[in-house]
Amino acid sequence: MALASIKLDGGTALVTGTASGIGKEVAFAFAEAGAHAIVLVDLHAPDIMLEKCRQYAAHPDLRLLPIAANITVEKDVENMVQSAISAFGRIDYCVHSAGIGCISRAPTERLDVEAFQHTMTTNASGTMLVLRAVSNLMAKQEPRTYTSPRSNATRSLGRGAIVVISSIPGIIASPDMMPYTVSKHAVIAIAKTAAVDNFRHNIRVNIVDGLSWIKGLRAMSALQRAAVPEEVADAIVFLCSPAATFINGSALVIDAGMTLTALRSNL
Template identity: 25%
Template sequence: MDLKIKGKTALITGGDSGLGIETAKFLVREGVNVVLSDKTNGKKLKNAVTQVEKDCEKGAKVMGMAADISKNQEVLDMADRIEKEFGGAHIIFHSAGARGAAGDFLELTDDDWMKTIQVDLMGAVRIARAFVPHMQKLKWGRMILVASENAFQPYEDESPYNACKAAVINLSKCLSRSYSKEDILFNCISPAYIETPMTDAMMEDLAEEKDCSIEEAVKWFVKNKRPHIAMQRRGKPEEVAAVVAFLCSQNASFINGSNIRIDGGAVESAFG
């Protein structure tokens, strides 16, 4: 499929693994320049750039940039660098985030809450504030924020994460009403139980707790914690990336302010 975005530039936060890498591969095959960003410019990010470069077509370029989304100045500096290098970012896929503090609600402190909010909510705010001006100058834009099934079906031990992801959906809807007349569209995706570093870490902890293999931990988790996933497995990053790539495209020009669940049926309600 021709997504009609050849020559545009995309920023992917959380770009050193999982959803970020797989989405980057889709975009560079369409001729989109991609900036992969993560908290540090370490070996993992450099390896991600090398990996995505193998898929480049139609003159696409790939670059790595470090920026901590919990620090406003680092986000602004990254925006300036992208503007100088590529003339600005037409597309943002903001997939950086963290599970944050988890546990009994009464045991979570203000600091626990604020650390999660600074990454999962304010990170999205900072990215939008820094890059909407690029899109205004370019007269075209697509921004996709990552929410979660937790926004609709919250889990009791993840209250800060649940609240932040619900807020991200609301933020995206708010922004979609503000800038759509300038051909700048905002949408959310809500993945559930995808093969990412975050769920890998969860399964490693569970395997240790139950003294079993990670594969056994995944099976136990699906059966006992995500019984509505009919396929009885974790989702694959590329299954999410295909949806994101479409939302980034000119072909998605009438999708705005939406949230798309990519959860294998994990959310029980038909209307969540």
């Protein structure tokens, strides 16, 4: 197994949306980086993930907890957090990956209202519920510290780190994608507000905007492809790590430079 490029000082990670895609890769990346415990959350408990996580584990006694939860249901989210605390005592890193993609490509004049509401409930309200529950829990935890092996200096890791996964349509508008675009703009606003609210608790909240599978956007990438999940997952673990203790409220754009230019004639 290759050595992880990002190292964690132990800790417990909670990851939503771990059955597939970026969420799955984030769980693997946390195992590889040295997390002591990982809570794997999806609509159906992702038991299939357990063997893979152990395969990549840097910590010899990695503990895993699969949880079935619907992140749009308040009770499910609260139970998810309480189950994690009962098993491991604290949550040091939370990565919120669960959500839905673009389920309607209708233009504004033919907008599918039901699709809009469903997308907002899943992506925006779900993000709010997860950040509310995790922030409430982390605020009660004791801060952790990290001592650099290079400088021997000790600095605070705070009470926890949260990363919310958004998408490039969260920072630019794309045609025929109002439900998804609006929901991802909302996700960023929720995360940035949570970052400000959590200043006093010493909890960091950051956002990752990745170039997704959407064909029209993918074609504009300098690399002519979307980011593979591993490329996004490694950046997410970095934002949770001691290497990023001074990064807070930021949106990390992973798009091969696509959003640097306004010349998007192929739209």
